[in-house]
Amino acid sequence: MAEIRLEGVAHSYDGGKTYALNPITMTWKDGKAYALLGPSGCGKTTLLNIISGLLKPSEGKVFIDGKDVTDVITDDRNIAQVFQFPVLYDTMSVRKNLEFPLKNRKVPRAKIAERVNEIAALLGIEADLDRRPSKLRSDLQQIVSLGRGLVREDVSAILFDEPLTVIDQNFKWTLRNRLKRLHLATGVTVVYVTHDQTEALTFADEVLVMNEGSLVQAGTSESLFLEPKHEFVGYFIGSPGMNFLDVEANSSVLTHNGKPIGKAAKAGLNGRHRFGVRPEFLIPSNKSGLEFKVDRIEDRGVFKLIHLSKDDFQFIAKTEEDYEAKVGGKVNFSFDPKRAFVYDINQRAVSTVSPSGQGGN
Amino acid sequence: MDSKKKNNKAWFLVLPVVFVVAFTAIIPLMAVANYSLQDIQGASNRLFVGLDFFKRVATDPNIQDAFVRNLNLSIQILFIQIPLGIFLARLMPRSGWKASAALVVMAIPLIIPWNVVGTTWRIFTRGDIGLGGVLVNQFFDYNLSEDTTDAWVTILVMDTWHWTPLVTLLVYAGLRSIPQAYYQAAAIDGASPMAVFRFVELPKLKRVLMIALLLRFMDSFMMYTEPFVVTGGGPGSSTQTLSILLTTIAIGQFDLGVAGAFSLMYFLFIQIFSFIFFTVLTLDERPGATKVTPKDKKAAKQEKQPNKVSSKLKKVQK
Numbered sequence: 001m002a003e004i005r006l007e008g009v010a011h012s013y014d015g016g017k018t019y020a021l022n023p024i025t026m027t028w029k030d031g032k033a034y035a036l037l038g039p040s041g042c043g044k045t046t047l048l049n050i051i052s053g054l055l056k057p058s059e060g061k062v063f064i065d066g067k068d069v070t071d072v073i074t075d076d077r078n079i080a081q082v083f084q085f086p087v088l089y090d091t092m093s094v095r096k097n098l099e100f101p102l103k104n105r106k107v108p109r110a111k112i113a114e115r116v117n118e119i120a121a122l123l124g125i126e127a128d129l130d131r132r133p134s135k136l137r138s139d140l141q142q143i144v145s146l147g148r149g150l151v152r153e154d155v156s157a158i159l160f161d162e163p164l165t166v167i168d169q170n171f172k173w174t175l176r177n178r179l180k181r182l183h184l185a186t187g188v189t190v191v192y193v194t195h196d197q198t199e200a201l202t203f204a205d206e207v208l209v210m211n212e213g214s215l216v217q218a219g220t221s222e223s224l225f226l227e228p229k230h231e232f233v234g235y236f237i238g239s240p241g242m243n244f245l246d247v248e249a250n251s252s253v254l255t256h257n258g259k260p261i262g263k264a265a266k267a268g269l270n271g272r273h274r275f276g277v278r279p280e281f282l283i284p285s286n287k288s289g290l291e292f293k294v295d296r297i298e299d300r301g302v303f304k305l306i307h308l309s310k311d312d313f314q315f316i317a318k319t320e321e322d323y324e325a326k327v328g329g330k331v332n333f334s335f336d337p338k339r340a341f342v343y344d345i346n347q348r349a350v351s352t353v354s355p356s357g358q359g360g361n
Numbered sequence: 362m363d364s365k366k367k368n369n370k371a372w373f374l375v376l377p378v379v380f381v382v383a384f385t386a387i388i389p390l391m392a393v394a395n396y397s398l399q400d401i402q403g404a405s406n407r408l409f410v411g412l413d414f415f416k417r418v419a420t421d422p423n424i425q426d427a428f429v430r431n432l433n434l435s436i437q438i439l440f441i442q443i444p445l446g447i448f449l450a451r452l453m454p455r456s457g458w459k460a461s462a463a464l465v466v467m468a469i470p471l472i473i474p475w476n477v478v479g480t481t482w483r484i485f486t487r488g489d490i491g492l493g494g495v496l497v498n499q500f501f502d503y504n505l506s507e508d509t510t511d512a513w514v515t516i517l518v519m520d521t522w523h524w525t526p527l528v529t530l531l532v533y534a535g536l537r538s539i540p541q542a543y544y545q546a547a548a549i550d551g552a553s554p555m556a557v558f559r560f561v562e563l564p565k566l567k568r569v570l571m572i573a574l575l576l577r578f579m580d581s582f583m584m585y586t587e588p589f590v591v592t593g594g595g596p597g598s599s600t601q602t603l604s605i606l607l608t609t610i611a612i613g614q615f616d617l618g619v620a621g622a623f624s625l626m627y628f629l630f631i632q633i634f635s636f637i638f639f640t641v642l643t644l645d646e647r648p649g650a651t652k653v654t655p656k657d658k659k660a661a662k663q664e665k666q667p668n669k670v671s672s673k674l675k676k677v678q679k
């Protein structure tokens with residue numbers, strides 16, 4: 001069990017031409033469950049490999065419990081990692097595969113047997129223990145691979161790199177819950193990589209959203225939803241994602257094509273910005289707010305998605321199931337002043353936005 | 362499962378190859394068979410002798426000795442070159458210009474014609490002017506034309522120099538194709554370098570090693586040029602390989618009946634030995650009674666590789 005700290009850690013695979021990982025400084029607190037969420041190729045695996053020592057960062061330092069381990073090899077870092085694709089030792093049975101990390105660390109025989117049986121039971125692979133991994137279905141192979149990551153008891157942290165991607169939906173759910181329970185029972189620090197937001201949001205205490213090699217926002221699933229500090233978080237988290245609109249700021253008054261959209265809470269904003277509001281926070285109103293044309297209504301049972309358009313842009317609003325509107329008709333929507341944001345050219349949120357004065361446009 | 366009717370017409374496409382092989386391999390082989398079954402003294406003077414020549418070959422003490430000697434040589438060669446080849450391959454740089462340089466250096470012995478290798482070594486090992494011969498003579502008495510051990514060791518060393526690179530290159534290619542993830546997993550699991558070799562590399566090298574083993578066995582069992590140039594098979598018959606003996610019988614003594622029978626038996630032995638070898642080594646990869654899952658299908662696809670190799674081997678045997 002340990003606290004892991006990254007200081008200015010960055011990595012380039014091509015000697016500095018491009019960076020797969022931009023400088024990151026952060027602390028992974030002892031005993032917490034973290035989810036690393038981001039699209040394909042954003043550097044999640046790279047970050048994990050740096051933590052486990054498989055990869056030496058081209059810049060920055062890694063600390064475990066305050067000790068600089070940047071140059072310490074994987075074996076001495078005592079971190080378990082489960083890979084994105086099943087990696088198994090073909091010549092060993094499933095049991096031998098699970099025993100391998102313990103044998104290498106000279107754990108007593110009796111203890112090994114006990115541990116292997118525990119993990120096999122947890123993952124539901126007792127019946128397959130004496131089979132060759134190559135004879136198993138690929139989802140079972142991944143589970144065995146997962147088991148090898150879990151079998152060590154005294155690890156500082158366990159890193160899961162999309163461990164459940166190839167596993168079918170129902171069992172995925174069961175397994176995720178078991179992993180979560182295991183985490184709660186052992187209190188080991190867990191980093192869980194995924195590009196599935198529900199998986200991230202349900203598993204972790206804290207979710208870290210990555211994009212293009214940068215950590216764009218870290219926080220609870222709630223805060224990522226309610227206060228996306230970066231356009232990417234607005235877009236990536238939530239379904240459907242945030243509505244965005246290019247706006248021009250003039251002393252914090254935001255306009256699109258000269259028509260007022262709202263007013264930023266922060267004073268003195270000028271120049272090009274983007275306005276963003278989640279579909280959940282576009283609120284039907286009578287006369288106030290913006291007037292839209294209704295393009296389409298999607299009835300999703302417990303809620304409705306209203307596809308709106310106005311001049312040259314489209315928004316989607318998520319409303320209660322009892323909201324009624326005519327397709328092709330005009331409706332007014334306003335937005336929650338605490339839940340609408342304006343982003344600068346670096347895609348960072350700079351302020352909340354309140355709707356323009358009553359009856360505006 | 363496969364509901365589509367099979368169209369076997371594609372076999373016709375193989376016909377040209379069959380035709381070519383008939384002329385390059387089967388007909389010459391039949392000529393040899395012809396000689397092995399008949400005592401042919403002239404165009405019109407022939408006598409069918411059945412398996413007589415085969416019996417003579419099987420009971421000839423010189424041929425028996427040469428057989429044991431050559432088998433012994435091949436086994437020693439395998440025991441030296443396979444481990445050495447693996448060892449060298451693991452030392453080779455993985456990427457960059459160093460890897461290219463190492464590959465070129467490794468490949469040099471392989472592209473030298475056999476008799477040039479023989480001549481080079483013949484000069485190299487001379488006690489009076491050869492660099493190697495003079496050097497070794499500083500430490501102990503070395504004379505390959507008189508001492509049978511010296512001659513034997515020289516042949517072993519020369520062949521090792523000439524052919525270990527083949528093993529190295531094959532193993533190197535095999536090592537390169539192991540996904541990085543396996544090494545990463547081994548590092549996470551705390552595997553020692555020995556365990557990495559034993560449980561990650563060796564299993565993945567199995568196919569490549571089988572090819573190396575077969576090629577090296579066949580080549581060394583058919584070795585002719587280099588020992589012929591360096592030692593001429595001597596002193597006595599201490600380095601006489603089966604091929605050297607066969608040539609002596611066929612061309613030196615012009616004993617074509619025995620030579621024909623000898624050739625056929627030689628050919629068959631290598632063929633059968635390689636087949637048994639291949640079968641035993643791939644035993645656990647044969648599609649078993651287990652149900653076919655997508656994963657197994659993938660494995661089945663991989664199994665096609667050795668088949669390709671075996672046909673290549675057949676070509677080599679000619």
Ligand SMILES: Nc1ncnc2c1ncn2[C@@H]1O[C@H](COP(=O)(O)OP(=O)(O)OP(=O)(O)O)[C@@H](O)[C@H]1O
Nearest residue numbers: 013020038039040041042043044045046047084195
């Ligand atoms: N060994 C490598 N050599 C060169 N470039 C690499 C290497 N590994 C990854 N990259 C590049 O670095 C970037 C980040 O890759 P990484 O594997 O960390 O992404 P990821 O977030 O794990 O993606 P995925 O969800 O697809 O697994 C990608 O652009 C990738 O092409």
Ligand SMILES: [Mg+2]
Nearest residue numbers: 044045084161
């Ligand atoms: Mg990845």
